[in-house]
Amino acid sequence: MKVIAVYSTKGGVGKKTAAVNLAWEAAKEFRVLLWDLDPQGAATFLLQVKPKVKGGVAALVAGDSKVSGAIRSTAYDNLDVLPGNASYRDLDLVLDHAKKSEQRVAKILEQVERDYDVVILDCPPGASLVAENAVFSADAVVVPLVPSPLSMRSLEQVVEFVGASVSKARIVGFLSMVDRRKTLHRTTVEQLPQAQKAVTDVVVPATVHVERMGTERAPIGSYAPGVEAARAYGELWALIRGAVKPKARRKKS
Ligand SMILES: Nc1ncnc2c1ncn2[C@@H]1O[C@H](COP(=O)(O)OP(=O)(O)OP(=O)(O)O)[C@@H](O)[C@H]1O
Ligand SMILES: [Mg+2]
Known part of the structure; x- marks a missing residue:
């Protein structure tokens, strides 16, 4: 089972959007669990899953409830969700009180080791204990970067953050919400992937097709597969798959 954390220290850069779409892509071939670690439960909403988690996330961390009982299926084959909800607001505190506080997420995931080939973590922004857990368990950390001096700083912060962990996760940056009418965006697209080994040359444009995810409540590939x-x-x-090499053990359907 390979774990991919979608993470940035910066908010509003396209983490949730990437997490949902990557999970959908991965589910074409693998058994995928998307864990929505964000208290807003936005990824959960987008996949039309009810956000309820019995006993909240605290019960999962304490081991009082089984993760399998909290997982929900989606309308898509091989794509399940561990819903996020308001209880995740306290997750940092809950983790802080737990033993080996930076390893709890990895520990919880051990329960479903045989059930999934790929786990995608939609992380809240910031350098929290939740993020430390995500990075600890991750084989790859995917970082959306909106072209701006601040988001370049956020890439450095993620690199430092992963470097400070025992994690050997690969960092995979990509440009998100790119508006080619803006000079800064065009020059960033030309220069950043060349200058930074960790940044792929994948460019997600800023477009209404992505915005529509909120009303469609579906991955973009399901309603507009041909768009850029x-x-x-x-x-x-495809790049992440090549980097982490998940193994498909058995297709569910
Ligand atoms: N490529 C895009 N084109 C247009 N809008 C986009 C694109 N990517 C994301 N958005 C929109 O930008 C907003 C922020 O995106 P998203 O929720 O994925 O970011 P986030 O990093 O998860 O945010 P947060 O830090 O608040 O959790 C959303 O409303 C989303 O629909
Ligand atoms: Mg988010």
């Missing part, structure tokens, strides 16, 4: 943004998430998944 849908293809970009497909390419991004």
Whole structure:
């Protein structure tokens, strides 16, 4: 089972959007679990899953409830969700009180080791204990980067954050919400992937097709498969797949 954390220290850069679309792409071939670690439960909403988690995330961390009982299936084959909800607001505190506090997420995932080939973590922004857990368990950390001096700083922060962990996760940056009418965006697309080994040349454009995910409540590839943004998430998944090499043990359907 390979774990892919979609993470940035910065908010609103396209983490949830990437997490949902990557999970959908991966589910074409693998058994996939998307764990929505965000208290807003946005990825959960997008996949039309009810956000309820009995006993909240605290019960999962304490081992009082089994993760299998909290997992929900989606409308898509081989794509399940561990829903996020308001209880995740306290997750940092809950983790802080637990033993080996940076390893709890990895520990919980051990329960479903045989059930999934790929786990995608949609992380909240910031350098929290939740993020430390995500990075600890991850084989790859995927970082959406909106062209701006601040998001370049966020890539450095993620590199430092992963470097400070025992994690050997590969960092995979990609440009997100790119508006080619803007000079800064065009020059970033030309220069950043060349300058930074960790940044792939996948470019997700800023487009209404992605915005529509909120009303369709579906992955972009399911309603607009031909558009550039849908293809970009497909390419991004192909790169991540090549880097982490998940093994398909058995297809569920
Ligand atoms: N390529 C895109 N084109 C247009 N809109 C986009 C694109 N990617 C993301 N968005 C929109 O930008 C907003 C923020 O994206 P998203 O929720 O994925 O970011 P996030 O990093 O998960 O945010 P947060 O840090 O708040 O969890 C959303 O409304 C989303 O629909
Ligand atoms: Mg998010």
